[in-house]
Amino acid sequence: MAGEAENIRLLTFVTGGEKYAADISAITDIIEIPPITFVPMLPGFIEGVINLRGKVVPVIDLARRLNVSEEEYDRHSCIIVFSIQSTAVGFIVRRVGDVIDVIPAQISPTPDLKSTVRAVVTTEEGYYKLIRQEELVEA
Amino acid sequence: MAKFDEGMESMLDTYIFEENQLLEQLDEILMRTEKAESIPSDDIAEIFRIMHTIKGSSSMMGLSNMQQLAHSVEDLFSILRDKPETPYDKKTLFNLVFDASDSLKNEVDVIQDDSAELTDFTQQIARIRAYADVMKSDGAAAAxxxxxxxxxxxxxxxxxxxxxxxxxxxxxxxxxxxxxxxxxxxxxxxxxxxxxxxxxxxxxxxxxxxxxxxxxxxxxxxxxxxxxxxxxxxxxxxxxxxxxxxxxxxxxxxxxxxxxxxxxxxxxxxxxxxxxxxxxxxxxxVKLSKLDALLDLVGEIVITESAVISSPDLKAMEASLDRFNTSARNLKKLTDELQDIVMSIRMVPVSTAFSKMSRVVRDMNNKLGKGVELVFKGEETEVDKSVVDILGDPLMHLVRNAVDHGIEAPEVRRAKGKNEAPTVTLSAKNTSGEVVITVEDNGAGMDHNAILAKAERKGILRKPANEYTKQEALGLIMKAGFSTNENVTEYSGRGVGMDVVKQNLEKVGGKLVVESDLNIGSRFIIKIPLSLSITDVMQVRVGRCDISVPIASIKKLFRLDMKNLVRDEDDNMLVVIRGKCYPVIPLSRYFSIPTQCKAFDEGIMLLCEVDHKRVCLFADSLIGEQQIVVKPFSPLLAQYNLSERGLSGCSILADGSITLIADVKAIIENIFGKQGG
The missing domain is CATH 3.30.70.1110 (Histidine kinase CheA-like, P2 response regulator-binding domain)
Incomplete structure (x- = not known):
């Protein structure tokens, strides 16, 4: 199902009991959770760093970052690696869902520009919150 | 208005690179021919070609000032090329060309600096033109x-x-x-x-x-x-x-x-x-960043390769692995070779750093009239590109010192009966993992007793003067606040002393040693690691963290005897070593890392020194010595000021795990800052 020109392709995922989506063009990897090296003196939502093919990539616990309920991770949990201003950043999520194609009309931007949620995406399966990943990595 | 022709921005890098190369080539020819009776016609043609190329490419970039300057020099040499018998005053000619070469070099920097304005060379061009007219007046045929x-x-x-x-x-x-x-x-x-x-x-x-x-x-x-x-x-x-x-x-x-x-x-x-x-x-x-990326990649291949070859899955298999092992060995050989080649790509001969010194010596000879000869030895020795870049400033300083202070004035030399030509020798050689660069002069040498006396006056002695060995006394000239020459000359004594040279070298893991004999000469020996990206560290464990402390800042590792531990009223811990008191900093407390190891005599103490300040860092256990490649933290983490708080970066170890690198300097600053305020 090749999307038409104006279609936007999103990756959906679940964490902290909430349904989220992210623009797939910003995602470089979806990986199993490797051993994470703890880095002291950082806010609690930064889990540490991982070795991603020779690059040291920081990892953020998305549920804790978004202040939704604490999440237990198991072997089906994943790290989604985003490229934000050409820097790799990983987000731990409980489950990765599907890749969906939506048209702009399905996306309703949130009024608050500083919100961590960019927009709400309406689909047949319900609402997905489109995350604003650039905002999530700010201190 | 833009400095250069619009649409030529894409060419700027190439232009600057080419220009620098041409100017270096020009300097090399000038240095070589200056001593000769006359300039060989090949070299005249070459200088002409260089100036012509600079003129052409500057014109292409729309840099009319450089173009005109190059043009005027080109004219000078076209006279010589067409009529080699034209009489000329060599000194005047060389000074004009050296000046022009300097101006052009300077201008290349100006182009890259957005805040600087293009220089007006009108007067310089007029001088060159005037001399060209003098040369021409000897009867050049009309075109x-x-x-x-x-x-x-x-x-x-x-x-x-x-x-x-x-x-x-x-x-x-x-x-x-x-x-x-x-x-x-x-x-x-x-x-x-x-x-x-x-x-x-x-x-x-x-x-x-x-x-x-x-x-x-x-x-x-x-x-x-x-x-x-x-x-x-x-x-x-x-x-x-x-x-x-x-x-x-x-x-x-x-x-x-x-x-x-x-x-x-x-x-x-x-x-x-x-x-x-x-x-x-x-x-x-090739851009250096590309080579760095290549080096990183090869490092990863080597790690991945060993992960594949020693995979536990293989051991679990019943099948015979003979053929696999043969192929694995071949692969290992190839990757080793690949790694060697990639390392060697970054190597350049030190002659690039040396040859710049001939120019320095020439200019000083002109000013000071000492007629110092500069000799190179082992200039083909190869070192990492970054080492050559770092060597530039210290070498310049040492060579200037040698010519200015080391070599005596001609009449003094005659009085002393020194008949050999005043010489400064630059030599380079490779020893295991280190490059040794020596700057040696056959000048006055240094009197260690005079140095001691002066150091005493300046109050920088740390023990009674008669306890200093000769070597230690000579080392004093590299201490802050010491300068053997009381007179400030153009070339040295401007406050940037030997201590800065020493510190800059130490920053990159290098060392500076001084040897000197009165009236025979002095020798400055620089030892610098072959590759700067690799650091020796001591790995320690703190809680669940793996922290690496650069060995350069560690003075001593020891297990604490509890009777030497003193606790003061503010619950700060101090350790007494040979009558001296040092603060104890448990890394777990400093970095707020939870740890099981509570007793100070169970863990390991690292006595560290930076800028003459000492602290004892305390870790749970010692893992061992490692050579690592330091990687800076990702910008996401850097925004939390990790480097100011004591972590300078991280590194990936051979097994793929990550170690954090402690910045002892920052830790000490934080500790002493807190105590002081």
């Missing part, structure tokens, strides 16, 4: 009149349009501008021919300057063509010309003559080009 080409040939296609371009007077190389113009015209029309035909010919500039440039072209959109031409740099006038009704046939013959005359010249030129191109094709320049 031969140039044969003219016809603009409108008989039997030419009627549909051809003719565009006449006149360049303004200030434009020195209209032929180059014409080439640039032709390139941009290529987008809007089809150029069939130009008059003069051969824009590469030596005479092209004069022809265009006198008669303007005629371009024959086929175009649909005459407006666009005219606009493009008028927009071009230095174009004073661009207009269409119509073919006259009656054509005089006479000028045709000279035109044909001109073409045949121009051809041999061009062929000769092409030959020359092919020659230099052949030399150049064996060397390419």
């Amino acid at each position: 031969k009149p140039l044969p003219k080409e016809t603009v409108f040939e008989v039997g030419e296609d009627e549909s051809l349009l003719t565009l006449h371009i006149i360049y303004d007077q200030s434009c020195l190389m209209p032929s180059v501008r014409a080439l640039v113009l032709l390139r941009s015209l290529g987008k809007v029309c089809e150029v069939t021919k130009t008059v003069p035909l051969d824009l590469d010919a030596d005479t092209a500039n004069d022809v265009i300057a006198a008669d303007g440039l005629y371009i024959k072209l086929i175009a649909d959109d005459r407006e666009a063509v005219l606009k493009t031409a008028q927009k071009a740099l230095n174009v004073a006038k661009a207009e269409w010309v119509e073919r006259p009704k009656e054509e005089v046939e006479a000028p045709k013959a000279p035109a044909a003559e001109k073409e045949t005359a121009a051809k041999p010249a061009k062929e000769k030129k092409d030959e020359g080009k092919a020659h230099t191109a052949g030399e150049k094709s064996s060397i390419i320049s």
Whole structure:
């Protein structure tokens, strides 16, 4: 199902009991959770760093970052690696869902520009919150 | 207005690189020929070629000031090239050319600096021109009149349009501008021919300057063509010309003559080009960042390879692994070789750093009249590119010191009966994992007793003067606040002393040792690691963290005897070692890492020193020594000021795990800052 020109392709995922989506063009990897090296003196939502093919990539616990309920991770949990201003950043999520194609009309931007949620995406399966990943990595 | 021609930005990097190379080449020739009786004709031709190239490429970039300066020098050498017997004063000539070379070098930096304005070389050019006139007045023949080409040939296609371009007077190389113009015209029309035909010919500039440039072209959109031409740099006038009704046939013959005359010249030129191109094709320049990326990648391949070969899955398999093992061994050999080659790509001979010193010595000889000879030994020794870059400043300082303070004035040398020529020797050699660079002079040497006396006056002695060995006494000159020469000269004594040289070298893991014998000479020995990206660290465990402390800052590792531990009223811990008190910093508490290890006599103490301040860091256990490649933290983590708080970066170990690198300097600053305030 090749999307038409104006279609936007999103990756959906679940964490902290909430349904989220992210623009797939910003995602470089979806990986199993490797051993994470703890880095002291950082806010609690930064889990540490991982070795991603020779690059040291920081990892953020998305549920804790978004202040939704604490999440237990198991072997089906994943790290989604985003490229934000050409820097790799990983987000731990409980489950990765599907890749969906939506048209702009399905996306309703949130009024608050500083919100961590960019927009709400309406689909047949319900609402997905489109995350604003650039905002999530700010201190 | 932009400094250079619009649309040439993409060429800027190449231009700057090329210009620097040419100027270095020029310096090298000048240094070599200055001592000789006269300049060999090959070198005159080479200097001419260098100046011509600089003139051409500067003109291409629209940098008219550099172009004019190069042009004036080119003129000087064209006189010498065409009439080698022309008498000239070598000193004046060399000073003019050295000055011009310096100005051009300086200007290359100016171009890269957005805040700096382009320099006006008018006066300098006038000086060079004046000298060129002096040289010429010895009777250079007037230039031969140039044969003219016809603009409108008989039997030419009627549909051809003719565009006449006149360049303004200030434009020195209209032929180059014409080439640039032709390139941009290529987008809007089809150029069939130009008059003069051969824009590469030596005479092209004069022809265009006198008669303007005629371009024959086929175009649909005459407006666009005219606009493009008028927009071009230095174009004073661009207009269409119509073919006259009656054509005089006479000028045709000279035109044909001109073409045949121009051809041999061009062929000769092409030959020359092919020659230099052949030399150049064996060397390419690559961005250092690309090599770094390649080195990283190869490192990863090696790690991944060992992960594959020693995979536990293989051991679990029942099958025989003989063939696998053979292939694995071959793979290992290949990756080792690959790693060696990648490392060697970054290696450059130290001669690049050395040769810059000849210029320094030459200038100082001119000023101080000491006639110092500079000798190179082992300049072919290869070191990492970054090492050469770092060596530049310390070498400059040591060489200046040697010539200024080390070598005595000629009359002093005569009085001492020193007959050998005053010499400064730069030598380089490779020892295991280190490059040793020596700056040696056969000058006055240093009196260690005088140094001790002066150090005592300045109050920088740390023990009674009679306890200092000779070596220790000489080491005092590298302490802050010490300068053997009380007089400030142009070349040294300006406050940036040996202590700065030493500190800069130590920053990159290097060492500086001084040896000296009174009246025989001094020797400064720089030892620097082959590659700067690799750091030796001591790995320790703190809670669940793996922290690496650079070995350079560790003085001593020991297990604490509880009786030496003192707790003060504010619950700060102190340890007493040989009568001295040092604060104890448990890394777990400093970094807020939870740990099981509570007792100080169970863990390991690291006595660290930075800038004469000592602390004892305490860790749970020792893992061992490692060589690591430091990687900075990702910007996401850097925004939490990790480096100021004591973590300078991280590194990936051979097994793929990550270690954090402690910045002892930052830790000490934080600790002492807190205690002081």
